[in-house]
Amino acid sequence: xxxxxxxxxxxxGLLVLVGGGALAYPSAxxxxxxxxxxxxxxxxxxYTTEVQPILEENCYECHGxxxxxxxxxxxxxxxxxxxxxxxxxxxxxxxxxxxxxxxVGGIEGDRPMPPSNKPQLTSEQIAVLRxxxxxxxxxxxxx
Numbered sequence: 001x002x003x004x005x006x007x008x009x010x011x012x013g014l015l016v017l018v019g020g021g022a023l024a025y026p027s028a029x030x031x032x033x034x035x036x037x038x039x040x041x042x043x044x045x046x047y048t049t050e051v052q053p054i055l056e057e058n059c060y061e062c063h064g065x066x067x068x069x070x071x072x073x074x075x076x077x078x079x080x081x082x083x084x085x086x087x088x089x090x091x092x093x094x095x096x097x098x099x100x101x102x103x104v105g106g107i108e109g110d111r112p113m114p115p116s117n118k119p120q121l122t123s124e125q126i127a128v129l130r131x132x133x134x135x136x137x138x139x140x141x142x143x
Contacts, residue, residue, distance in 0.1 A: 033107035034096050038123040040130035047139050051132045054125050058104075058114050077139045092137055095130035104129065 045051060055074050062069040063084075072084030083089045091097040102108035104121045114120065121129075132138070 030107070034102075037096070037101065037105045037107065037130070038127040040095060040134050041124075041127045043131070045128055045132040045135060047132065050128050054121065054129065058118070058121060058125075062114075077137055080137070090133060090137065093134060095133040098133055101126065101130055101133065 059074050061067065063072045063074045065073065065075045068084075070084040070086065072089065073079040080090055081088065081092065089098065089100040089103075095101045099108065100113075103111070103113040105126055106112045106120070112120070
C-alpha cells in the first residue's frame with residue numbers, strides 16, 4: 001500500500017529527475033528545431049578548401065581579425081573555441097549543440113547569422129560546417 005509519504009518521495013524524485021534532465025537536454029521545441037537543420041555531409045571536410053571559404057564569404061567581415069563583433073573572432077581554431085562575449089559558440093565534435101550552427105541555421109535567438117539583411121548560408125554550407133564540427137574542427141589538411 002502506498003502512503004502519502006511514499007507519494008511525496010516519488011513526486012520529489014520525479015521532479016528532480018525531470019528538472020535535472022531539463023538542464024542536460026534541450027527543450028522539446030529546440031529539439032525539433034535542431035532536427036530541422038540540414039544533416040552533416042557524409043564525407044571528410046577540409047578546412048582550407050571548404051570551411052574557410054564559407055567563413056570568409058559570410059562571417060569574417062564582422063568576426064575576423066580586423067573586426068571582432070561581440071568579441072568573436074573566427075580566424076583561428078583557438079579563437080573560435082574561445083568564443084565571444086557570450087561564451088563559446090562551438091561544441092567541438094557536436095554540431096547539434098553548437099551555437100554557431102543554431103545561428104546560421106536560424107533556429108536560435110532573434111539574431112540569425114549572417115544578419116537578415118545579408119545572404120543566408122545554403123543548406124549545403126550548413127551541412128559542411130556541421131560535418132567539420134562533428135569531425136573535430138580540423139584546421140589543416142592531414143599531411
